[in-house]
Amino acid sequence: MRLPRAFCTATFRLAALYVLLFAISVAVLGVVVYLITDAALDRRLDARIAAEMAALKYAFQAGRLARLESAVRTHQRTRPAGPLDYLVFDAGGARLAGDLPIVPARLGWSNIETKESDGDISHRRVFAAALDDGTRLAIGADREQIDEIQAAIFNGFASAFGAVIVLGSIGGIALSIAMLKRVETIRRTAEAIIAGDLTQRVTVRGTNDDLDRLSQTLNRMLDRVAELMDSLRQVSADIAHDLKTPLARLRHRLEAVQTRSGSGDEHKAAIEGAISQVDEILGIFGALLRIAQIEAGTRRSGFRQFDLSAVFADVADAFTPAAEDAGKRLEAKIKPAISFLGDRDLLTQMLANLVENAIRHTPAGARIEVSLGSDKERIVGTVTDTGPGVPAEERERIFQRFYRLEHSRSMPGNGLGLSLVKAVTDLHGIVLEVRDAEPGLQIVMRLPDGRQLEELANRAAISEPCMKART
Amino acid sequence: MKVLVVEDDAETVAYIRNGLNEQGHVVDCASNGRQGLLLAGYGGYEVAIVDRMLPGLDGLSMVKALRGNGIVTAVLFLTNLGGIDDRVEGLEAGGDDYLAKPFAVSELMARVNALGRRRAMNAVATVLRVADLEIDLVRRSVTRGGRAIDLQPREFKLLECLVRNVGRVVTRTMLLEKVWDFHFDPKTNIVETHMSRLRGKVDRGFARDLIHTVRGAGYSLRAPS
Numbered sequence: 237m238r239l240p241r242a243f244c245t246a247t248f249r250l251a252a253l254y255v256l257l258f259a260i261s262v263a264v265l266g267v268v269v270y271l272i273t274d275a276a277l278d279r280r281l282d283a284r285i286a287a288e289m290a291a292l293k294y295a296f297q298a299g300r301l302a303r304l305e306s307a308v309r310t311h312q313r314t315r316p317a318g319p320l321d322y323l324v325f326d327a328g329g330a331r332l333a334g335d336l337p338i339v340p341a342r343l344g345w346s347n348i349e350t351k352e353s354d355g356d357i358s359h360r361r362v363f364a365a366a367l368d369d370g371t372r373l374a375i376g377a378d379r380e381q382i383d384e385i386q387a388a389i390f391n392g393f394a395s396a397f398g399a400v401i402v403l404g405s406i407g408g409i410a411l412s413i414a415m416l417k418r419v420e421t422i423r424r425t426a427e428a429i430i431a432g433d434l435t436q437r438v439t440v441r442g443t444n445d446d447l448d449r450l451s452q453t454l455n456r457m458l459d460r461v462a463e464l465m466d467s468l469r470q471v472s473a474d475i476a477h478d479l480k481t482p483l484a485r486l487r488h489r490l491e492a493v494q495t496r497s498g499s500g501d502e503h504k505a506a507i508e509g510a511i512s513q514v515d516e517i518l519g520i521f522g523a524l525l526r527i528a529q530i531e532a533g534t535r536r537s538g539f540r541q542f543d544l545s546a547v548f549a550d551v552a553d554a555f556t557p558a559a560e561d562a563g564k565r566l567e568a569k570i571k572p573a574i575s576f577l578g579d580r581d582l583l584t585q586m587l588a589n590l591v592e593n594a595i596r597h598t599p600a601g602a603r604i605e606v607s608l609g610s611d612k613e614r615i616v617g618t619v620t621d622t623g624p625g626v627p628a629e630e631r632e633r634i635f636q637r638f639y640r641l642e643h644s645r646s647m648p649g650n651g652l653g654l655s656l657v658k659a660v661t662d663l664h665g666i667v668l669e670v671r672d673a674e675p676g677l678q679i680v681m682r683l684p685d686g687r688q689l690e691e692l693a694n695r696a697a698i699s700e701p702c703m704k705a706r707t
Numbered sequence: 708m709k710v711l712v713v714e715d716d717a718e719t720v721a722y723i724r725n726g727l728n729e730q731g732h733v734v735d736c737a738s739n740g741r742q743g744l745l746l747a748g749y750g751g752y753e754v755a756i757v758d759r760m761l762p763g764l765d766g767l768s769m770v771k772a773l774r775g776n777g778i779v780t781a782v783l784f785l786t787n788l789g790g791i792d793d794r795v796e797g798l799e800a801g802g803d804d805y806l807a808k809p810f811a812v813s814e815l816m817a818r819v820n821a822l823g824r825r826r827a828m829n830a831v832a833t834v835l836r837v838a839d840l841e842i843d844l845v846r847r848s849v850t851r852g853g854r855a856i857d858l859q860p861r862e863f864k865l866l867e868c869l870v871r872n873v874g875r876v877v878t879r880t881m882l883l884e885k886v887w888d889f890h891f892d893p894k895t896n897i898v899e900t901h902m903s904r905l906r907g908k909v910d911r912g913f914a915r916d917l918i919h920t921v922r923g924a925g926y927s928l929r930a931p932s
Contacts, residue, residue: 518809519892529792538795553861554887557900581794585891592895653894 247415251408259400266393273389277382278361282345285363285375288320292375296367304373305333321360323374332371340364340374348376359383418447422454434462467531474638475524478651479517486513523652527637530582530659544576544583544683548608548617551587555595563600566591569607574615576683578664586660589653590619590679598623598676615683622676631670708823711755712736713743713769714785715762719808723756726812727819740764747773747780753823756815757802758785759793767800774801781822785810794890813924817876835870838930840909840917842870851909861886862905869918869928878925902926 288311295307301324308322312335323336331339337350340362348360362376421439428436437458438451493506552568559566576583587606594604598621608617626634635658638651657679661668665684670677710732714720720736727734735750737743740761747755747769755773759766770782784805786793797805804818835842839852847863849856858866864886869877879898883889887897902918910916915931 522807522892534792538792550887554889554893554897554901555895557904558895558897561896561900581890584889588889588891588893592893595895 241416243409243412245412245416245419248408248412251404251411255401255404255408258404259397262393262397262400266390266397269393270386270389274382274386277385281361281377281379281382282363285320285361285377288375289363289365289373292322292373293365293367296371296373301332301369301371304367304371308333308373319378321376321378323376325372325374327366327370327372334374336360336362336374336376340376343372422447422451429458434458434465471524471528471637478638479520482513482517482520486510486517489513520652523656524637527652527656527659530656530663533663536663538579539577540580541575541577542580543573544578544615544617545570545572545574545608547580547584548587548606551584551591552606555588555591559595559604562595564595564598565603566595567603567605569605569609571609574608574610576615579660582660582663586657587617587619589657593653594619594621594623594677597621602676614685617681617683618678620673620676620678622673625672625675625677626670628672634670635668708732708754708819709750709752710734710819711743711747711750711752711780713738713740713747713755713761713766714758715739715760716758719758719785722812723815726816730816730820732819738762740766740769744769744772747778748776752780754781754783754819756783756785756819759787759797767796770797770801783815783818783822811924813876814878814880817878817881817925820875821872821877821881835867837870837873837917837928838915840870842867849909851913856908858905858908861901862908865901865905866909866928869926872928874927874929876921876924876927881925 292304292307292311296304305324308324311320312322321334321336323334323339324332325334325339326332329339338348338360340346340348343364343366346362346364348362349357350360352358359379360376361379362374364372364374366372425436425438437455440448440451440455442448489506489510493503493510496502498506548570549568552566552570556566591604591606598604602622604622605618605620607620608615610616635654637655658668660666661681667682667684669680669682671680672678710727712720712723712727712734714723714736715738717738720738724734724736735746735752737746741764743755743757743761744764746752755770757766757770761769764772766784770784773780773782781804782802784793784797784802786797786805786807793807794805803822806815806818833843833845835844841850842863843849844867847860849858849863849866865882868882868885880892882898883893886901889897906916906918910918917928917930919927919929921927
């Protein structure tokens with residue numbers, strides 16, 4: 237027989253274990269209470285008997301047997317110490333006074349069972365003592381009351397035990413069913429995703445409990461996975477598209493060399509052309525791989541503190557003559573000694589790409605400004621030009637791979653420079669902004685502040701073992 | 708010069724070997740890390756060209772072991788395309804230079820020559836002289852034929868790099884790395900524009916040029932013959 241699924245859940249197993257432990261503790265508590273009350277009631281009974289015995293002995297000393305017998309009779313009638321039975325008898329066992337149904341066989345404490353007239357057996361606690369003249373006095377107490385109290389205690393705990401088991405089991409099953417339902421929705425979502433529907437997301441109920449938070453995290457993870465998948469798909473499509481053209485051109489060129497019976501010089505020129513075309517293709521490959529590696533984020537573990545001002549100054553310095561030769565002016569406004577935690581090589585390349593982009597896409601006579609400074613709380617770098625700028629609706633797209641503005645399609649370049657910029661800024665937590673410089677284009681880089689850097693560093697610490705595992 | 712090539716791809720080995728032989732170098736080859744380590748230990752090579760990815764013992768571990776044994780052969784790592792972390796790792800393991808595959812043979816030759824020469828030029832000279840050109844590394848001043856030449860700091864570094872490799876080809880990427888610390892390939896002619904300014908200051912007005920363009924390879928500074 238298969239158990240219902242609710243019984244096979246971790247929740248049910250935990251609930252069952254909890255109920256079992258709780259029931260055991262109820263039982264233990266019951267036994268302890270039973271024993272303690274039993275002992276306490278017994279002591280009280282004994283004390284009552286002893287006190288009565290002392291009182292009657294006093295009566296005997298005051299007026300011998302006659303006084304004792306009268307006292308016993310009075311006590312039997314009035315019962316000043318509760319339902320006690322008395323008996324005065326001589327050493328031979330002959331009853332002199334009192335109504336204790338049995339004559340105790342020995343002196344001191346004893347427990348006596350007697351059969352009542354109605355057939356019940358009653359238990360009595362009896363104390364018998366010898367008086368000076370050989371007469372004996374016995375006082376007995378019926379334990380019925382104690383037994384009743386004990387029975388009540390036992391019944392109480394037994395019902396509690398039963399209730400714990402029943403209610404606990406019901407609660408456990410209800411809990412399991414509820415959990416099973418929620419876990420099941422997560423599982424079903426996961427199955428749907430495995431089956432290929434990456435748009436599925438776990439339902440979040442908005443209660444912000446642990447399962448909700450888990451669902452949220454799972455959803456975020458799925459978003460990230462989907463994002464990566466998309467970017468992968470995009471890259472494959474881009475590669476296929478943008479490498480097909482130069483490869484086809486290369487093929488044509490080589491084919492032409494093969495069929496044409498040209499001179500040695502012509503062959504040489506054709507081969508040189510082919511090599512430079514291959515280099516161009518390799519350049520695209522290299523850039524794509526580099527962007528992919530940067531986007532993987534493993535490089536954060538190599539972050540070091542370095543002089544960002546020096547990087548800005550070096551890049552500006554490196555490109556100044558090239559800008560001048562192209563009839564443009566490159567100016568730098570760099571606040572000295574700004575230090576930053578990151579990858580020096582990548583940030584150098586990022587800035588170089590931005591400056592190159594500005595030089596390439598501005599007409600002669602344009603002014604390009606590279607600046608690094610700080611506003612209220614953050615370090616801000618900018619690259620500004622006075623060129624034609626980028627239409628507002630295209631600004632977000634200039635960072636996409638292979639994206640090129642219509643008018644720049646005829647210019648050299650592979651459309652990957654700004655994608656690399658985006659990858660590097662994302663890696664460093666730098667916020668990129670594309671602005672209209674009126675006229676021209678301004679790229680603003682807002683560097684993360686100390687707190688955000690710390691978060692990045694933490695993420696680096698997490699991603700480091702992953703990286704180690706990969707190699 | 709004796710050069711050791713540790714590389715498992717036969718075609719690449721042949722490519723490198725041809726290039727090196729043409730320049731008159733003596734070449735030994737190893738196809739895995741262990742063999743490479745053994746040869747490097749006894750061969751007395753000036754330069755070793757080591758692929759990062761090798762069967763058995765990988766290139767990095769091989770060079771670490773080499774350095775651990777006190778062998779000072781200059782090491783040039785060959786790395787894969789786009790491997791952005793490779794350079795620092797390679798240098799930390801004890802490599803002297805790196806080159807990403809695929810590479811032009813002229814680039815490799817220039818780098819091997821530069822590595823081989825390094826030891827000779829490392830002598831603590833404070834004044835470098837080529838023909839009538841004189842560079843004072845301490846005062847950071849340059850004179851040619853007794854006439855002082857005023858150079859920007861970057862131009863000075865560029866000239867120093869050329870002079871240290873006098874008579875040899877220095878490629879564009881080598882200059883980018885050594886002079887600007889740029890470990891990527893800018894699409895702009897940074898080196899060319901700086902070089903033309905340097906030439907304007909060093910060669911203009913003199914009968915013989917010192918700085919020469921080597922077509923398809925790079926630049927070379929040499930004394931007029």
